[in-house]
Amino acid sequence: ISYLAFFTTAGSYRSGVYYAADAMPISNYFLKIFNASLTAAIIVKLTKIFSLNEPLNLYRYVCFFGLPLLLILTWHLGFSLYIGDRGVIIAYGLLFASTYVYKNKKIGFIKLVLILISASFLLTVVGEVRQGKDKSLTYYEQLLVSLNGKKENSRWYEETVPGDSFIELAQSGRTLNHSLTHVPNNFDYRYGVYAFKRISGIIPGMQGVVNNIVENGDDNYLSTAEFTSYLIQGDNQTYGDGTSITADIYLDFGITGVFIVMFTFGLFIGFNESKFNVGSVSYLNIGVVSFFVFYSKSLYLSRSSIFLELSIIFMVWLFLVLNNYFVSRFKKT
Numbered sequence: 001i002s003y004l005a006f007f008t009t010a011g012s013y014r015s016g017v018y019y020a021a022d023a024m025p026i027s028n029y030f031l032k033i034f035n036a037s038l039t040a041a042i043i044v045k046l047t048k049i050f051s052l053n054e055p056l057n058l059y060r061y062v063c064f065f066g067l068p069l070l071l072i073l074t075w076h077l078g079f080s081l082y083i084g085d086r087g088v089i090i091a092y093g094l095l096f097a098s099t100y101v102y103k104n105k106k107i108g109f110i111k112l113v114l115i116l117i118s119a120s121f122l123l124t125v126v127g128e129v130r131q132g133k134d135k136s137l138t139y140y141e142q143l144l145v146s147l148n149g150k151k152e153n154s155r156w157y158e159e160t161v162p163g164d165s166f167i168e169l170a171q172s173g174r175t176l177n178h179s180l181t182h183v184p185n186n187f188d189y190r191y192g193v194y195a196f197k198r199i200s201g202i203i204p205g206m207q208g209v210v211n212n213i214v215e216n217g218d219d220n221y222l223s224t225a226e227f228t229s230y231l232i233q234g235d236n237q238t239y240g241d242g243t244s245i246t247a248d249i250y251l252d253f254g255i256t257g258v259f260i261v262m263f264t265f266g267l268f269i270g271f272n273e274s275k276f277n278v279g280s281v282s283y284l285n286i287g288v289v290s291f292f293v294f295y296s297k298s299l300y301l302s303r304s305s306i307f308l309e310l311s312i313i314f315m316v317w318l319f320l321v322l323n324n325y326f327v328s329r330f331k332k333t
Contacts, residue, residue, distance in 0.1 A: 002037060003072065006030035016083050029204050036315035038076070039095065040283075040323070041069055043292050043316065046099045047283045050276065055103040065096075087300060095296035102276065172303050175228040176247040182231050183251060194224050194252050198307035202314045224248045224305065248305040265306055269294065284324060286317045 007014060009030060011022035045065050049056065056064060065073075073092065080088035101107070183189060193214060201207040207222070215221040220230040224243040228251075232241050249258045272291040275281055281288055293313050294301065301309075 002030050002034040003076070006034055013083065032204070032312070032315070036312055037319055038073065038092075039293065039296070039312070040316045040319040042073070042092075042095055043283050043289060044320070044323075045069070046095075046292065047281050047288070049099045050103070050281050051279070056100070058100065061100045090299055091296045094298065095292060098292065098295055172242060172244055174232060175224075175241055175244045176250065178228060178231040179247045179250050184254075189254050190252050192252050194227075194248065195307045197223060198305060199310055201308075201311040224251050227251065242303060243305060245302050245304060245306060248307070261306070283320050284317075286313070289313055289317045289320065 006027055009024040009027040011017075011020040011024065011027070013020035013023060013027075042065070049061065049064055062070070073096070077089055077092060197207045197210050197214075200210045211217065211219075211222050220226055220235075224247060225240060228243050228247060229237050229239075229241040246258055246262075249261045253261065268287075269291065272287040275285075275288060283289065290313050293309055293316060297304065297309060
């Protein structure tokens with residue numbers, strides 16, 4: 001239901017536009033509910049598979065999720081591939097395969113290399129198609145242009161740069177560099193304000209409310225991602241520079257905070273990972289839910305924020321608790 005509500009309010013997203021400017025504001029909330037409920041449903045299946053005494057082969061593993069869940073997941077991944085949203089494919093791909101990989105554990109080196117090369121090529125092509133600026137071309141025509149190697153120059157340089165697919169990753173390092181340069185020399189540490197805004201995002205719309213109260217509605221201080229873009233480009237921003245996990249913590253708590261928060265995060269992940277070794281895995285445990293969510297975002301987390309995932313973790317856990325309550329009541333009646 002939440003996906004249908006999102007799809008009908010997403011504007012030109014339905015026709016394959018990655019940044020749909022005509023989407024209704026409520027569309028993002030429907031999408032957040034859908035992602036939380038889909039993630040929760042997958043985690044229920046993963047914990048049940050983990051409790052099995054014997055590992056499943058790939059076919060039985062996939063069938064265990066059931067046809068309804070597989071259909072909506074396949075459609076969501078397929079449409080995300082169509083519009084060029086690589087983050088969705090990576091996150092749900094990691095989450096879906098997590099227990100299968102853990103139960104089987106051994107993956108041959110040659111097979112691993114082939115998987116990585118194939119996935120890298122596929123996602124690179126997807127990204128090139130998404131960034132195509134000629135909107136007169138169909139998706140298939142943009143795909144052919146990317147495969148033939150005919151593409152526009154990088155948005156950062158006026159000439160063609162060899163290996164420019166890596167430039168975006170390198171540019172992400174600027175977020176920490178500019179943060180170190182300007183804070184605390186030109187701007188003070190925020191002492192947890194950015195983290196508090198992220199945590200307040202557990203309640204839909206609350207992050208914007210907190211920003212209006214604390215920052216008088218200045219969008220340059222909405223989050224560390226907006227602030228780093230402001231540090232790098234000034235007021236005339238043409239794109240978002242994003243953030244990184246270290247810059248995000250540094251802007252709030254300084255160098256000492258980076259060590260403390262990252263060390264604590266490592267302890268938290270290690271503690272919850274140990275539950276898998278002793279077989280104590282329950283989808284009602286918020287630590288287990290956190291582990292699955294952080295695992296699904298592990299490839300992206302270094303360019304994101306630990307606190308950003310807290311709202312989705314809380315929503316997933318809340319959906320699981322409510323689902324368990326209503327299922328129990330239904331069985332009693």
